[in-house]
Amino acid sequence: MKNICKRQLDIFRATVFTTYKEWVAYRSHMAVSVFVGPVFFIVQVFIWNAIYSTRETVTGLTLTQMLTYYGIVNVINYLTYDSSDMDLQWHIRTGGFITFMLRPISYFYYAICQKIGHRLLALWVEFIPVYALFLFVFKINLVPASFFWTSLSVMLSFLLVFLTNFCIGITGFWLTKTEGLRRAFLVLRDVCAGSLLPLTLFPGFIQKILFYMPFQFIAYVPIRVFMGSYELAGISMSIPEVVGLQAIYVVIMFLIYKLLWHLGTKRFTGVGA
Incomplete structure (x- = not known):
């Protein structure tokens, strides 16, 4: 058991480090996305300033809270971005997936290690610059109400984004090309x-x-x-309760992935290999 854990940890380190080093060479490609978030935010500033010119609140949110909402949207997206669906369907379509079936490591584990390595690079290439921009230039309060619960919730979101996207990628076993489904799903x-x-x-x-x-x-x-309170559909929940519910949905999505993976791999024929 100890040797198995050590082996998995070694694979984790190697895959994360390799992915990180690989994307360092293309960090300018990632840096372009630094401009996307702020531009989207500036558009929101114009829209919501016009809306709030005739009212003080919208669904209980003030202008400051609304702009804070969109600021948080942007920085969280940099931490949770994922393209595992596109990568998986490409391997299935080209037949390259057959090489992963022969490796002593599950594709799922390999893919999530890749995502961690990719997002570690994004932490300083994308997240930190944009966070500083919102905090010091746009004067958006990006200090979480609770660092612990916010960090835990973002990590669960990270997993949920990966699992949902991975499930879309698995449909490649049936559809081969999933670009249309992927765009609709996004x-x-x-x-x-x-x-x-x-x-x-x-x-x-x-x-x-x-x-x-x-x-x-x-x-x-x-x-x-992040903002310190939760309410939707007239239902208010404490932060620990809603984060606990978030964890349950992560488990549910993991079980859905296991089912789809079991059914999908049975259909793989290695076309294009």
């Missing part, structure tokens, strides 16, 4: 997760539907945990 996810609009802006009956879907735990929940 739009649905961003809308239902609260990345584009706070979920409290939706009508009450839609909020009730969104409350039971996993998407709110990707963005909306970490943001509200």
